[in-house]
Amino acid sequence: xxxxxxxxxxxxxTHLYNAFNHIDKIKVTQISSRELTKIPQADVxxxxxxxxxxxxxxxxxxxxxxxxxxxxxxxxxxKNGTKKGIFYMLxxxxxxxxxxxxxxxxxxxxxxxNDYTLLETLAKSIGKKIYTINSEQRKTLHxxxxxxxxxxxxxxxxxxxxxxxxxxxxxxxxxxxxETASKIAHLSPEKSQTGPAIRxxxxxxxxxLNLLDSNQQKIYKILTKSIQSSID
Amino acid sequence: xxxxxxxxxxxxxTHLYNAFNHIDKIKVTQISSRELTKIPQADVxxxxxxxxxxxxxxxxxxxxxxxxxxxxxxxxxxKNGTKKGIFYMLxxxxxxxxxxxxxxxxxxxxxxxNDYTLLETLAKSIGKKIYTINSEQRKTLHxxxxxxxxxxxxxxxxxxxxxxxxxxxxxxxxxxxxETASKIAHLSPEKSQTGPAIRxxxxxxxxxLNLLDSNQQKIYKILTKSIQSSID
Numbered sequence: 001x002x003x004x005x006x007x008x009x010x011x012x013x014t015h016l017y018n019a020f021n022h023i024d025k026i027k028v029t030q031i032s033s034r035e036l037t038k039i040p041q042a043d044v045x046x047x048x049x050x051x052x053x054x055x056x057x058x059x060x061x062x063x064x065x066x067x068x069x070x071x072x073x074x075x076x077x078x079k080n081g082t083k084k085g086i087f088y089m090l091x092x093x094x095x096x097x098x099x100x101x102x103x104x105x106x107x108x109x110x111x112x113x114n115d116y117t118l119l120e121t122l123a124k125s126i127g128k129k130i131y132t133i134n135s136e137q138r139k140t141l142h143x144x145x146x147x148x149x150x151x152x153x154x155x156x157x158x159x160x161x162x163x164x165x166x167x168x169x170x171x172x173x174x175x176x177x178x179e180t181a182s183k184i185a186h187l188s189p190e191k192s193q194t195g196p197a198i199r200x201x202x203x204x205x206x207x208x209l210n211l212l213d214s215n216q217q218k219i220y221k222i223l224t225k226s227i228q229s230s231i232d
Numbered sequence: 233x234x235x236x237x238x239x240x241x242x243x244x245x246t247h248l249y250n251a252f253n254h255i256d257k258i259k260v261t262q263i264s265s266r267e268l269t270k271i272p273q274a275d276v277x278x279x280x281x282x283x284x285x286x287x288x289x290x291x292x293x294x295x296x297x298x299x300x301x302x303x304x305x306x307x308x309x310x311k312n313g314t315k316k317g318i319f320y321m322l323x324x325x326x327x328x329x330x331x332x333x334x335x336x337x338x339x340x341x342x343x344x345x346n347d348y349t350l351l352e353t354l355a356k357s358i359g360k361k362i363y364t365i366n367s368e369q370r371k372t373l374h375x376x377x378x379x380x381x382x383x384x385x386x387x388x389x390x391x392x393x394x395x396x397x398x399x400x401x402x403x404x405x406x407x408x409x410x411e412t413a414s415k416i417a418h419l420s421p422e423k424s425q426t427g428p429a430i431r432x433x434x435x436x437x438x439x440x441l442n443l444l445d446s447n448q449q450k451i452y453k454i455l456t457k458s459i460q461s462s463i464d
Contacts, residue, residue: 051436072428072436090404092411092426094419103407131404140398141405143440143452144391148405149412150427151455155384157421157462159376166372172322172363173373173380174417175335179324180381181413185406187326189389194324195382196304204283204304208375215458220375222454223383226447230389 002122005042006030007057011093012069013048019101019126026125036060044118046087047078055079065115071142075109075135085110085119088138092149101126107133107141158216190230197227234354237274238262239289243325244301245280251333251358258357268292276350278319279310287311297347303374307341307367317342317351320370324381333358339365339373390448422462429459 004020006013009032020028029040033049036057045063047054054068059079066078067085078084086109093099106123108130110116116132123130133141156177163170183192196204205224209217236252238245241264252260261272265281271293279289279300286300291311298310299317310316318341325331338355340362342348348364355362365373388409395402415424428436437456441449 051433072439091408092415094415103410105404105407107404129404129407131401133400137398137400139439140394140443141400143443144394144400144405145408146427146429146440146452147387147394148391148409150425150429150459151451152384152387152409152412153416153421153424153426154455154459154462155379155387156416157425157459159380160421162372162376162379166369168365168369168373168376169363172337172339172361173376175337175361176323176377177380177384177413177416178335180384181409183324183326184385184388184409188402189385189392192385193382193389194385195378197378197382201283207304207371208378211372211375215461219383219454219458220378222451223386226451227382227386227389229447230386 002026002044002118003042004028004122005040005045005063006048007033007036007045007061008048009033010048010050011095012089013046015093015099016046016048016069016126019099020122023125026122033057039063044085044087044122065118067110067119071107071138071145074139075111083111083115085115086133086135086138087119087122088133090141090145102128105129105131107131107138109134109138158219162211162216193227193230195227197224198231200228234258234276234350235274236260236354237272237277237295238280239265239268239277239293240280241265242280242282243327244321245278247325247331248278248280248301248358251331252354255357258354265289271295276317276319276354297350299342299351303339303370303377306371307343315343315347317347318365318367318370319351319354320365322373322377334360337361337363339363339370341366341370390451394443394448425459425462427459429456430463432460 006017017030020026045066047057047068049057051070051073054073055077061080065083066080067087069087071088075084088107090105104127106127108119159173160170238249249262252258277295277298281289283302283305286305287309290298293312297315298312299319301319303320307316320339322337336359340351391405392402
């Protein structure tokens with residue numbers, strides 16, 4: 001039996017709690033970060049609070065092994081006095097949407113092999129995509145995630161803005177969005193690249209720029225240039 | 233029985249040929265744009281060649297009703313002497329991948345109702361997402377598609393570059409990419425936006441910039457600014 005203490009009441013903590021709660025060999029407890037005066041003992045304490053609060057919350061925890069779930073906070077930002085680790089799940093969690101943990105990549109780090117094995121056992125009990133990722137790698141992985149998630153979503157936002165302005169239903173773009181995302185599961189992004197930029201189709205590029213506002217133009221130009229320089 | 237002549241031997245023409253070929257009430261013929269000396273008669277002639285070649289190819293066609301399949305070429309760039317129309321499919325086609333035409337949005341335009349009805353009948357015979365899109369809308373739709381497809385794919389490319397540089401398997405980002413794309417089917421891109429830019433998390437933004445090369449930095453900055461100004 002492994003005892004797990006989850007600190008936090010947000011999306012990540014709650015989804016994790018629900019997942020662990022179904023596993024026989026895991027005994028899981030969840031507390032809010034405001035209830036740190038009397039902390040239950042546990043084999044692993046998982047801090048799933050906002051990035052800024054991790055240092056302070058961890059400094060109040062006296063349990064033996066403390067990990068956090070953040071993609072951008074370093075291992076040494078944990079301020080507990082004993083063993084440290086990372087239990088980072090690279091996925092976007094929504095409050096009301098069920099998480100399929102089999103599709104969630106677990107990025108694990110610990111200071112020694114025993115601790116790592118414990119984290120691995122936990123991750124394997126609810127998921128199957130397990131990766132050993134050190135703090136340096138995790139930092140860069142988090143930036144990569146900003147590009148493929150945050151910035152990609154902003155591309156969708158601009159597409160949506162253009163549709164709204166021209167009385168076009170945004171749903172018309174959904175199949176293309178879906179196909180663009182699934183294409184790179186079997187073809188590299190480099191080989192998947194299509195469009196006027198990579199073809200250096202100046203006439204179409206000029207026509208497109210004429211249809212955009214100044215902010216959209218700036219983005220269009222810089223991304224077109226970046227696509228073209230990627231094949232130099 | 234509707235007779236269809238497809239001009240072109242590329243991905244779009246070939247996928248369309250295969251789809252129409254399964255429909256009893258359609259008689260379809262496919263020719264290359266180099267075989268225009270003797271053109272078979274047809275109720276609809278669909279030109280599916282590169283954008284630059286549409287004007288010239290169409291000028292050689294004497295059939296009554298001629299349409300093209302391009303997102304960025306105007307109706308009046310068709311240089312046939314008689315009736316014109318558009319049969320634009322908003323999807324990315326790959327040579328070796330089967331197309332599910334039920335998932336392809338057909339954007340149709342014609343000069344009169346009878347011609348439109350004919351195009352609609354054709355589209356409905358192989359698909360089910362049919363939209364009336366005029367030339368002005370189609371031009372802007374094509375720009376929107378560049379953002380959600382070409383530029384999004386470039387975001388994947390940058391994510392992949394970062395992974396390669398740090399010995400991280402790119403597959404680790406695939407579930408996030410998939411989820412980002414499917415999230416906006418039920419939540420607007422505006423409401424789906426997460427990450428350091430929208431939170432105005434200056435510390436994380438600064439850390440991220442330090443990990444990027446100068447081209448990536450430029451893109452990171454301009455997109456962060458654009459995300460932030462979208463909530464002003």
